[in-house]
Amino acid sequence: MCVVPHLKSWRGTTMAVNHLNSVLMQFAKAPVPGKVKTRLLPALSAQAACDLHCDLVRHTAGILLDSGLGDVQIWVDDDLHNPLFHGLMSAGVSAGLIQQGEDLGERMQAALATSLCEYDAALLVGSDCPGLTPEYLGGALLALTEVELVVGPALDGGYVLLAMRRELPWLFGQMDWGGDNVLAETLRRASRNGVEVRLLEPLADIDRPEDLQYWRSLQQAGERQL
Numbered sequence: 001m002c003v004v005p006h007l008k009s010w011r012g013t014t015m016a017v018n019h020l021n022s023v024l025m026q027f028a029k030a031p032v033p034g035k036v037k038t039r040l041l042p043a044l045s046a047q048a049a050c051d052l053h054c055d056l057v058r059h060t061a062g063i064l065l066d067s068g069l070g071d072v073q074i075w076v077d078d079d080l081h082n083p084l085f086h087g088l089m090s091a092g093v094s095a096g097l098i099q100q101g102e103d104l105g106e107r108m109q110a111a112l113a114t115s116l117c118e119y120d121a122a123l124l125v126g127s128d129c130p131g132l133t134p135e136y137l138g139g140a141l142l143a144l145t146e147v148e149l150v151v152g153p154a155l156d157g158g159y160v161l162l163a164m165r166r167e168l169p170w171l172f173g174q175m176d177w178g179g180d181n182v183l184a185e186t187l188r189r190a191s192r193n194g195v196e197v198r199l200l201e202p203l204a205d206i207d208r209p210e211d212l213q214y215w216r217s218l219q220q221a222g223e224r225q226l
Contacts, residue, residue, distance in 0.1 A: 022070030022141055023119040025111060027099065028057045028127040030079040037128075043209035052215070054084050056206060057127045061088045067134035069141055070119070075099050075111050105172035113167050121165050125152075129160040130218050131203040136161075143198040149190055151183065153202040158182040160203050168195065 029036050037049035044052065064072045071094040074085055080096050089096055097114075101107035108124060115122040121144050125132060129152075136152070140163045143150045149168060152161030157180030162171075170189055175182060190197045206215050 020070070020141060020145070021120040023115045023122050024064045024067065024070050024072045024137065025075055025115060025122060025124045026057075026060055026064060026073065026093075026127060027075050027108070027111070027124065028060075028085075029053070029077050030082055031057075031084050037206075039207050040209055040212070043212065052206070053127070056130060056215075057084060058088070059130055060125065060127045060132060061091065061093055063132050063134060064125070064137070065092045067137045069134070069137055070121075070123075071095070073097060073115070075107075077107075104177045105175050108162070109167075109169055109172040112162075112164065113169075116164070116167055121163065123150075123161065123163040125161050126205070128207060129154070129203050129205045130215055132160070136200060136203075140200060143200075147196040147198045149195050150198045150200065151186060152200040153183050155202050155204045156180055156207065157184070158205075159186065160205055161200065168193070 031050050031054050033046040033050040035050075036053040037044070040049045040052070061072065061074065072092065073095045074088050074093050075097050076082075076085060077099050079085075080098055085096050097111070099107040100110045112122050112124060121141060123137065123140055123144075140150045140152065140161055144163050144165060148165055149171075150161070150163040151159050154160045158177075159182060168190075170193055171186060175185060187197060204211060204214055206212070
């Protein structure tokens with residue numbers, strides 16, 4: 001297991017992975033005040049947290065589209081007809097689909113299984129990691145040409161990205177998705193099943209009030225949004 005190095009040549013990375021029939025999958029919740037970004041309350045009002053959620057969803061979709069690495073899909077928990085998701089489709093997202101399953105693990109497993117029936121490689125991200133870049137995504141797919149599983153760690157002990165070339169259902173069952181041991185348990189399961197993992201550089205996500213300054217700093221730097 002090793003960490004993917006910083007990529008100096010984005011053009012070369014694109015050429016190296018464009019033979020893969022890849023899909024970039026984004027998970028997102030429907031924007032309902034009081035139902036999204038609840039760990040940011042009461043530092044933000046329910047409406048302000050919902051507005052932030054919408055900003056992050058659009059930001060993430062923009063990064064996926066900008067990468068040019070494959071089809072981009074938005075997988076939502078509810079209300080696919082919400083104007084937020086309609087806007088993403090108008091901007092170039094190729095498909096909107098409803099997540100299926102009782103918990104996050106079941107929903108990720110089902111979505112990846114569906115996509116891997118059609119694509120050679122599937123890359124899955126959430127909607128709360130503004131540090132994702134086209135280079136980061138390209139590094140994941142480049143690593144996927146050599147191993148079966150690529151993970152982008154989150155600084156809080158989870159992960160912000162999964163990429164795989166075949167179904168790995170044992171990754172998802174009976175996991176404490178809200179805990180800080182998700183990454184460690186994922187790596188243990190991969191080791192037990194003889195699957196080599198490539199780790200990307202850890203990134204921060206926006207979950208807690210202390211994360212807000214990071215997002216504001218990116219906004220001040222003029223990060224792209226749809």
